Amino acid sequence: MSSMPKSISTLVGFAALLLLALTLPLDQSAWAQLPAATLSSIQPTGAQQGTEVEVKITGVNLEQVSSLHFSHPGITAVPKQKQNAKTKTTATVPNTFIVSVTPDVPQGAYEVRASGYYGVSSPRSFVISSLPEVLETEPNNQIDQSQQVQAGTIINGVISAGDFDAFQFKAKQGQRLLILCEAKQIDAYWEPILTLFDSEGRQLQEARDTTFHDLILDFTPPKDGIYTIQIHDLLYADGRYVGGRNNPCFYRLTINDGPYIDYVFPPAGVPGTTDTFTLFGRNLPGGKRTSDMLPCGKPLEQLTVQIDVPSSAPAEPAIETFQRLRFGSMVAAPSKSMEGFEYRLPAKNGPSNSVFIGFATEKQVSENEPNNTPETTQLVNVPCEITGRFANRGDRDWYDFKAKKGDVFQIEVLSQRLGVGTDPFLVLQQVKPDGTAVDLKEIDDQTLAGIGRRTRVLNTGRYSFNSKTDDPGYRFVAPADGTYRIMLRDMYFMSRGDARFVYRLSIRKEQPDFRLVTTTHYPEDLGPQNRNREPWSTLLRRGGTERIDVLVYRWDGFEGDVKLSVKGLPKGVTCEPTTVRPYQQTAALIFKADDTVNNWNGPIQVIGEAVINDKPETRVAEASAVMSLGRTARFIPRSRRTRETILSVTEEDAPFLVTIGAGKTWKTQSDQKMKVPVKVTRRGDFKEAVQLIPVVNPDNISSKVITIPANKSEGEVEITVNKKALTGLHQMVFEVKTDVQFSKIKADGSKAAPRKTSVRLPTTQINLEVTPVPTEASKTPAT
Numbered sequence: 001m002s003s004m005p006k007s008i009s010t011l012v013g014f015a016a017l018l019l020l021a022l023t024l025p026l027d028q029s030a031w032a033q034l035p036a037a038t039l040s041s042i043q044p045t046g047a048q049q050g051t052e053v054e055v056k057i058t059g060v061n062l063e064q065v066s067s068l069h070f071s072h073p074g075i076t077a078v079p080k081q082k083q084n085a086k087t088k089t090t091a092t093v094p095n096t097f098i099v100s101v102t103p104d105v106p107q108g109a110y111e112v113r114a115s116g117y118y119g120v121s122s123p124r125s126f127v128i129s130s131l132p133e134v135l136e137t138e139p140n141n142q143i144d145q146s147q148q149v150q151a152g153t154i155i156n157g158v159i160s161a162g163d164f165d166a167f168q169f170k171a172k173q174g175q176r177l178l179i180l181c182e183a184k185q186i187d188a189y190w191e192p193i194l195t196l197f198d199s200e201g202r203q204l205q206e207a208r209d210t211t212f213h214d215l216i217l218d219f220t221p222p223k224d225g226i227y228t229i230q231i232h233d234l235l236y237a238d239g240r241y242v243g244g245r246n247n248p249c250f251y252r253l254t255i256n257d258g259p260y261i262d263y264v265f266p267p268a269g270v271p272g273t274t275d276t277f278t279l280f281g282r283n284l285p286g287g288k289r290t291s292d293m294l295p296c297g298k299p300l301e302q303l304t305v306q307i308d309v310p311s312s313a314p315a316e317p318a319i320e321t322f323q324r325l326r327f328g329s330m331v332a333a334p335s336k337s338m339e340g341f342e343y344r345l346p347a348k349n350g351p352s353n354s355v356f357i358g359f360a361t362e363k364q365v366s367e368n369e370p371n372n373t374p375e376t377t378q379l380v381n382v383p384c385e386i387t388g389r390f391a392n393r394g395d396r397d398w399y400d401f402k403a404k405k406g407d408v409f410q411i412e413v414l415s416q417r418l419g420v421g422t423d424p425f426l427v428l429q430q431v432k433p434d435g436t437a438v439d440l441k442e443i444d445d446q447t448l449a450g451i452g453r454r455t456r457v458l459n460t461g462r463y464s465f466n467s468k469t470d471d472p473g474y475r476f477v478a479p480a481d482g483t484y485r486i487m488l489r490d491m492y493f494m495s496r497g498d499a500r501f502v503y504r505l506s507i508r509k510e511q512p513d514f515r516l517v518t519t520t521h522y523p524e525d526l527g528p529q530n531r532n533r534e535p536w537s538t539l540l541r542r543g544g545t546e547r548i549d550v551l552v553y554r555w556d557g558f559e560g561d562v563k564l565s566v567k568g569l570p571k572g573v574t575c576e577p578t579t580v581r582p583y584q585q586t587a588a589l590i591f592k593a594d595d596t597v598n599n600w601n602g603p604i605q606v607i608g609e610a611v612i613n614d615k616p617e618t619r620v621a622e623a624s625a626v627m628s629l630g631r632t633a634r635f636i637p638r639s640r641r642t643r644e645t646i647l648s649v650t651e652e653d654a655p656f657l658v659t660i661g662a663g664k665t666w667k668t669q670s671d672q673k674m675k676v677p678v679k680v681t682r683r684g685d686f687k688e689a690v691q692l693i694p695v696v697n698p699d700n701i702s703s704k705v706i707t708i709p710a711n712k713s714e715g716e717v718e719i720t721v722n723k724k725a726l727t728g729l730h731q732m733v734f735e736v737k738t739d740v741q742f743s744k745i746k747a748d749g750s751k752a753a754p755r756k757t758s759v760r761l762p763t764t765q766i767n768l769e770v771t772p773v774p775t776e777a778s779k780t781p782a783t
Contacts, residue, residue, distance in 0.1 A: 033536060033759060033760070033761070034539075034541070034654075034655075034740075034742060034757070034759060034761070035060075035061040035118045035539075035742075035744060036061055036118050036119055036536045036537050036538070036539035036648075037059065037060075037061050037062055037065070037114060037115070037116055037118040037119050037120060037121035037122075037536075037537055037539070037648075038059045038060040038061060038062075038121055038122055038536050038537065039057060039058075039059045039062070039112070039113060039114045039121035039122055039123070039124050040058050040059040040060065040124075041057065041058045041059070041124065041250055042055050042056070042057050042112055042124050042126060043055065043056050043057075043058075043135075043156065043158060043250060044133060044135055044156030045124075045125065045126060045127060045156055045186050045250055045251075045252055046126055046127030046128060046129060046133060046154070046156065046186075046252060047099060047101045047126075047128060047129075047133060048101070048128075048129055048130065048131060048132055048133050048154075049101055049102075049103050049104075049105055049107070049128055049129070049130055050101060050102065050103035051100075051101055051133075052098060052099065052100045052101075053098075053099050053101075053133070054080060054096065054097070054098055054099075055068075055077070055096070055097050055098075055099050056095060056096050056097075057095045057096075057097070057114055058095070059114065059121060060536075061116075061118040061536075062095060062114055062116055062118075062121070063116055063117045063118065063744070063745050063746065063747050064116045064117040064745065064747060064749065065094075065095060065114045065115065065116035065117075066079065066115065066116060067079075067114075067115045068097055068099070068112055068113070068114055068115070069112065069113045069114075069115060069120065070110055070111070070112050070126060071110045071111040071112075071643050071644075072105055072110050072128075074101060074102035074104060074105035075099065075100070075101050075102075075105060075110060075112075075126070075128070076099070076100050077097040077098065077099045077100070078097065078098050079092045079093070079096070079097055079098075080092070080093040080096040080097060080098055081093070094747060099126075101128055105128050106128070107128055107129055107130050107344070107350070107351055108127070108128060108354060109125045109126070109127045109128075109185075109186065110125070110126050110127070110128065111123040111124070111125065111126065111642060111643055112124055112125075112126040113646065115601065117650075117745050118539060118648075118650070118745075119537055119538075119539035119601060119648025119649075119650060120537060120601040120646050120648045121537050122520070122536065122537045122625050122626075122627075123625060123642050123643075124186075124187050124627075125185075125186040125187050127182070127186060127252060129154055129254075129350075130350040130351070131152055131153060131154050131254065131256065131258075131350060132150075132152070132153050132154070133153070133154045133155075133156060134149060134153060134154070134155055134156070135155075135156050135157070136155055136156065136157030136158065136165055136167075140165050140166050140167070141163065141164045141165070141166065142164070142166065143166050143197060143201055143228050143230070145166065146166040146167055146168040146228050147165075147166065147167050147168070148167075148168050148169075149167045149168070149169050149255065150169060150170075150255075151169050151170065151171060151175075151177060151255045151256065151257070152255070152256050152257070152349075153169075153254075153255060153256075154252055154253070154254045155167060155252070155253040155254075155255075156250070156251075156252055157231070157250070157251055157253060158249060158250045158251070159190065159192075159231065159232065159233050159249035159250075159251065160249070163232065163233075164230055164231070164232045165230065165231045165232070166228055166229070166230045166231075167228065167229050167230075167253070167255075168226055168227070168228045169226070169227060169229070169255055170224075170225070170226055170227075171219075171221040171224070171225065171226075171227055172221060172224050173221050173222065173223045173224050174220060174221070175220065175221060175257055176218070176219075176220045176257060176282065176283055177218075177219045177220070177221070177255060177256065177257055178216055178217075178218060178219075178254075178256060178257070178258070178260050178282060178283065179194060179196070179207075179216065179217040179218075179219060179229055179253070179254070179255050180215070180216050180253070180254040180256070180260075181194055181207075181215040181216075181217075181231060181251055181252070181253050181254075182215075182251060182252040182253075182254075183215070183249070183250070183251045184638075186250070186251075186252060187627045187628070187640075188249055188250050188251060189249075189627070189628040189638065190233045190234070190235075190249040191208070191209075191233060191234035191235065192208075192215055192231055192232070192233065192234070192249075192251060193206065193207070193208045193231070193232055193233070193234055194206065194207040194208070194215060194217045194229060194230070194231055195229070195230045195231075195232075196217055196219055196227060196228070196229055196230075197227065197228040197229075197230065198225065198227060198228075199225050199226045199227070199228075201228075204219070204227075205217055205219060205296075207296070208234065216260070217229070218282065218294070218296055218298040229253070229255070231251065231253060233249055256349075256350075257283055257349065258283060258347060258349045258350045258352065259281060259282070259283045259284050259285060259345050259347045259349075259351075259352040260281050260282045260283060260352055260353055261279050261280070261281040261284075261345060261352050261353055261355045262280050262281045262282070262294075262300065262500050263280050263281075263355070263420070263499075263500045263502055264277050264278070264279055264280070264343070264355050264357055265277070265278050265280065265387065265389070265502060266364060266366065266387040267356075267357065267358060267387060267414075267418055267502050267503075267504055268340065268357060268358035268359060268360040268364065268385065268387065268504055269307065269309035269357055269358075269359070269360060270309060270359075270360050270364065271309055271310065271311050271312060271359045271360075272309065272310070272311035273309050274306055274307070274308050274309070275306070275307060275309055276304060276305075276306060277304070277305055277306075277307050277357070278302050278303070278304050278305075279302065279303045279304075279305060279345060280292070280300050280301070280302050280499065280500070281300065281301060281303075281345075281352070282298070282300065282301060283301070284301045284302070284303040284345065284352075285303075285345075285347050285348070286303055287301035287302055287303040288301060288302055288303070289301055290302050290499075292391075292499040294498075294500075295498060300499065303345075305345070307343060307357070309341070309357070309359070310341050337358070337361055337412060337414055337504075337506060338358065338414070338417060339358065339359050340356055340357050340358035340359050341356075341357055341359075342354040342355065342356055342357070343355055343356075343357050356418065356419065358414070358418075358504065360385050360504075361385055361506050361508055362383045362384050362385040362506060362507075362508045363383075363384050363385065364384070364385050364386075364387060365380050365384045365385065365386045365387070366386070366387055366388070367386060367387065367388030367389070367397060371397050371398050371399070372394075372395065372396050372397070372398070373396075373398065374398055374437065374485070374487075376398070377398035377399060377400045377485060378397075378398065378399050378400070379399075379400045379401070380399050380400070380401050380507070381401070382401045382402075382403070382409060382507045382508075383409070383507055383508040383509050384506075384507055384508075385504055385505070385506045385507075385508070386399060386504070386505040386506075386507075387502070387503070387504055387505075388488075388502070388503055388505065389499060389500075389501055389502050389503065390415075390422060390489065390490040390493065390497055390498070390501035390503070391497055391498070391499045391501065392497040393493070393494065393495065393496060393497040394493055394494055394497070395489065395490070395493055395497050396487055396488070396489040396493065397487070397488045397489065398485060398486070398487050398488075399485065399486045399488070399505070400431065400483055400484070400485050400486075401483070401484055401486075401507060402482070402483050402484070403478040403481075403482070403484055404478060404481050405478055405479065405480045405481050406477065406478060407477070407478040408475065408476070408477050408478075408509070408510055409475075409476045409478075409507050409508065409509065409510075410473070410474075410475055410476075410506070410507075410508050410509070410510055410511075410555075410556055411426070411428070411443075411472075411473065411474045411475075411476050411486070411505075411506070411507055412471070412472075412473040412474075412505075412506045412508075413426060413471045413472050413473070413488065413503055413504070413505050413506075414471055414503065414504040414506070415470075415471055415501070415502065415503035415504070416469055416470040416471050417469055417471050418502060418503070418504070420498075420500055420501050420502060421498075421501075422470065422490050422501050422503070423444075423445075423470040423490060423491035423492065424470065424471055424472055424488060424489070424490060424491070424503060425442075425443075425444055425472065425488070425489055425490070425491045426442075426443045426444075426472045426474070426486060426487070426488050427439060427441070427442050427443075427486070427487040428440045428441045428442075428443065428474065428476065428484065428485070428486055429484065429485040429486075429487070430479070430480075430482065430483075430484055430485075431482065431483040431484065431485050432482075433482075437485055440479075440484075441474060441476075443472035443473070443474045444470075444472055444491070445468060445469065445470050445471075445472065446468075446469060446471065446472055446473040446474075470491075475510075475556075475557070486505070486507075488503070488505060510556040510557055511556050512554075512555070512556045512557050512558035512612050512613065513554075513555060513556060513558055513612065513617075514552060514553060514554045514555070514558050514562060514608065514610060514612075514619060515553045515619060515622070516550055516551070516552060516553070516562075516564075516606060516608045516619055516620075516621035516622065517550070517551040517553070517621060517622050517623070517624050517641075518548050518549070518550055518551075518606050518621045518622070518623050518624065518645045519548070519549050519550075519551065519623075519624045519625065519626070519639070520536065520537060520538055520548065520549075520625055520626065521538070521546075521547040521548060521549050521588070521762065537646065537648065538591075538646065538647050538648065539648045539649075539650060540573065540591050540593045540597075540647065540648065540649045540650070541593065541650055541652050541653060541654035542593050542594075542595060542596075542597050542649075542650065542651050542652065542653050542654065543593060543594070543595050543653055543654045543657055543681070543683065544592075544593060544653075544654025544656075544657055544761075545590055545591060545592050545593075545654075545657065545761070545762050545763055545764055546590075546591045546593075546647075546762060547588050547589065547590055547591070547733075547762035548588075548589045548591070548606070548645065548647075549586060549587070549588055549589075550564060550580075550586065550587045550588075550589060550606060550608075550621060551585065551586055551624075552580050552584065552585055552586060552587065552608070553585075554585075558610075558612060559582040560582065560610050560611055560612065561579050561580065561581060561582065561610065561728075562579070562580040562587075562608045562609070562610045563577060563578070563579050563580075563608070563609045563610070564577060564578045564579070564580060564587055564589060564606060564607070564608055565577045565606075565607050565609070566589060566591075566604055566605065566606055566607070567604065567605040567607060568602065568603060568604040568605050569591075569604060569647075570597065570598075570600040570602075570649060571597070571598075572593060572594045572596050572597035572598070572649075573591060573592070573593050573594075573597060573600075573647075573649060574591070574592050574594075575589055575590065575591045575592070576590065576765065576767070578731050578765070579728075579729045579730075579731070580608075581698070581699075581726060581728070581729075581730065582726075583699050583726070584698075587731065588696055588731070588733045588762070588765065589606065590733065590762060590763070590764055590765045591647065592764060593649055593654075597649050597651065598649070598651060599649065599650055599651050600648070600649040601646065601647065601648040601649065602646070602647070603644040603645060603646055603647075604645050604646075604647050605620055605621070605645070606620070606621035606645060607619075607620060607621070608620075608621065621645065622641055623641065623642045623643065623644055623645040623646075624639050624640065624641050624642055625639065625640070625642045626638070626639045627639060627640060653683055653684070654683070655682075655683055655684060655686045655740045655741075655742070656680060656681060656682050656683060656686050656690070656736075656738075656740075657680075657681040657683075657763075658678065658679070658680050658681075658690060658692065658734075658736050658763040658764070659678070659679050659681070659763070659764050660676055660677075660678050660679075660692075660717060660734060660763065660764055660765075660766050661676045661677070661764075661766045661767070662677060662679075663764070664767075665729070665767040665768070665769050666719075666766065666767065666768050666769070667768075667769045667770075667771055668719075668721050668768065668769075668770060668771070669721070669770065669771055669772070669773050669774075670700075670721050670722065670723045670724070670725045670727070670770055670772075670773060671721065671722065671723035671773070672721050673718060673719065673720050673721070674718070674719050674721070675716045675717070675718050675719075676716060676717050676718075676719060676766060677714065677715075677716050678692065678706075678708060678714065678715040678716055678717055679713060679714055680708055680712070680713045680714070680715075681713070682713065684741075685741055686740060686741070687710050687711050688710055688738050688739045688740065689707055689708065689709050689710045689738065690707070690708045690736055690737075690738045691705060691706070691707045691708075691736070691737040691738065692705065692706050692707075692708070692717060692734045692735075692736060692737075692763070693705050693734060693735045693736075693737055693760075694732060694733075694734050695733055695734065695735045696731060696732055696733035696765075697732060698725070698726075698730035698731065698732065698768070699724075699725070699726065700721070700722035700723075700724045700725040700726070701719065701720070701721050701722065701725050701730060701732065701768065701770075702719070702720050702722075703717050703718060703719045703720070703732065703734075704717075704718065706718075717734075717766075719732070719766070719768070721768075721770060725770050726770065727770045727771060727772050728769065728770060729767065729768070729769050730767075730768045730769075730770065731765050731766070731767060731768075732765060732766040732768065733762065733763075733765050733766075734763050734766075735760050735761065735762055735763065736759075736760065736761045736762070736763050737758075737759075737760050738758075738759060739756055739757065739758050739759070740756070740757055740759055741754040741755070741756055741757075742754065742755060742757045743755070
């Protein structure tokens with residue numbers, strides 16, 4: 001039986017072609033980088049514990065890829081070998097590996113990177129499960145072509161443009177099956193829809209979701225029989241057109257009766273204690289049915305458990321949990337409020353999914369209903385952290401607290417960042433002696449560290465790094481002794497309510513601090529017209545420079561300098577320390593390789609040092625990477641945390657090197673202009689003109705774009721220091737825009753014919769020190 005009428009198929013095909021036309025690049029002459037390895041997909045995207053599986057990888061600049069690196073030592077890979085029957089010789093099958101997983105590898109998502117001539121690639125997810133895994137086999141587009149699978153199985157598949165994938169399975173009456181589709185959670189970039197049919201081809205259920213949650217179809221068969229699950233993309237599109245030319249719509253489809261945790265309450269625990277938590281979910285062993293119903297009409301179960309809360313966050317971050325939460329385009333800005341650990345419920349038929357449990361920042365208080373009106377407001381003693389839920393439609397939660405004039409509190413809500421589809425809205429009021437209340441502040445979304453949806457990060461491209469959150473936050477200074485009131489609700493509270501809509505409301509004393517996140521640099525031109533490109537990795541060429549950006553997240557009033565340095569660099573590679581000033585949220589680290597470096601790759605550490613409350617503090621930067629760039633306003637880029645900051649070094653020569661300022665710190669007073677020398681070291685046949693574009697300009701310090709003509713090797717940039725410039729150290733960074741003749745390596749080791757490539761590459765930084773203008777009293781007579 002056909003899965004849909006022919007007329008609908010034709011319409012779907014037209015929609016796919018229209019989407020392709022709308023997403024084709026507007027400018028085919030996009031600037032580029034020199035080649036660096038990019039891993040776009042790995043298929044299958046996971047394996048069962050204690051098994052061996054053949055995987056194939058796709059991507060860009062994967063010439064001579066010889067190995068795969070996994071983030072767990074129990075996952076290893078070797079290139080697949082194929083024997084020639086005639087010559088009796090063996091040869092390596094390109095981009096194909098045999099992956100082995102030891103039985104002791106814990107269930108969860110890990111990272112895999114490919115290593116080849118062009119360095120170590122960007123990461124992708126590789127999931128280890130306790131269930132048998134199979135590959136999707138075509139043709140399976142129609143119901144009567146359905147692939148036969150068993151319940152308790154994971155299917156690894158790929159959706160192409162206009163594609164439908166259908167799978168048939170047997171199910172028993174009354175057996176609660178959860179059909180789980182993972183796509184965005186494993187770095188794919190599309191919107192899956194699941195549709196369930198009975199043996200007569202009648203549609204029984206459908207599941208779709210626009211958040212970054214797992215997509216679940218909750219099904220209890222009305223009778224024994226054969227059922228069909230069908231999967232397709234919301235836009236019937238190919239991932240190549242919405243997430244990059246080599247980013248297919250891959251997925252993992254699980255049909256199972258194992259446990260699944262929807263949420264935990266409370267969502268945080270006190271570090272270093274054993275506490276009681278209630279798990280809410282489905283198929284929980286020993287769980288009891290609750291009166292709460294999911295939006296799909298299915299009941300939730302609850303189970304009370306004792307959990308040991310670690311005293312601190314584990315050294316290995318809970319990457320799997322973080323990447324599965326709905327944080328928007330960028331993984332939530334790191335902060336003390338978002339530190340915690342992951343938990344799985346053990347069961348005979350395999351452990352549950354992982355859930356994030358945070359570390360409480362203050363003593364915990366539970367919401368006490370009814371508190372839906374100002375007359376039934378709940379009085380709390382601050383500082384504290386309140387745990388509650390927007391459980392019902394129309395729910396509003398009111399809290400009163402007392403404060404003295406001048407008291408400073410950080411008021412912060414965590415809900416959307418906990419992975420639920422809420423949009424909290426907060427109103428802060430002052431309660432007068434006569435009992436009336438006056439609004440002081442309405443607080444909706446916050447942009448952490450000033451890095452938001454429409455804020456460029458060091459000119460790294462619009463919308464690439466998004467730290468905006470729907471969770472409100474506010475620094476409150478009490479204007480007088482008295483009582484203050486908070487009303488908290490979901491923005492769309494009149495149309496929805498859900499028991500899973502949990503929140504943490506923190507009213508705490510200020511604790512100034514900062515966190516760091518590294519991310520691969522993206523050049524200035526990464527606008528909507530150039531989003532056909534792939535995320536790339538950091539590859540430093542011999543005699544050249546490369547750049548890694550650092551995002552600095554400050555909170556609770558921290559406004560000090562942060563000094564950045566790098567540990568773990570190989571011989572011949574240097575990176576000058578950089579000071580991030582109070583007005584900055586980002587910094588650029590420039591890496592330079594001398595003419596003797598050897599091939600190398602590995603993790604590095606970016607260290608941040610600062611003084612907080614007169615005490616030296618050190619923080620190690622977390623890592624992140626862009627998984628998909630996107631190409632339309634709808635398909636915005638997506639980033640997430642990664643386990644390590646990786647640098648690759650190659651013996652391939654950089655075509656040129658531009659140095660500014662002769663590697664020294666240039667001193668000047670404010671309200672001055674100064675000229676700084678520029679030197680171009682040309683290699684091979686490189687003779688083109690070089691344009692220097694300032695991309696990191698400190699506040700009140702600027703420079704114009706300059707061009708060094710072809711065949712010239714020297715020039716100078718003029719820097720203007722405004723009279724309002726902050727005294728102390730500052731960093732300026734220029735990008736180099738030019739054309740190079742580049743010969744790309746082939747799979748067999750030979751080089752292709754030279755090809756003219758327009759590139760934008762980082763160069764060395766200029767370090768400036770602005771000194772105070774001397775007063776008359778401080779002037780020393782000339783000698």
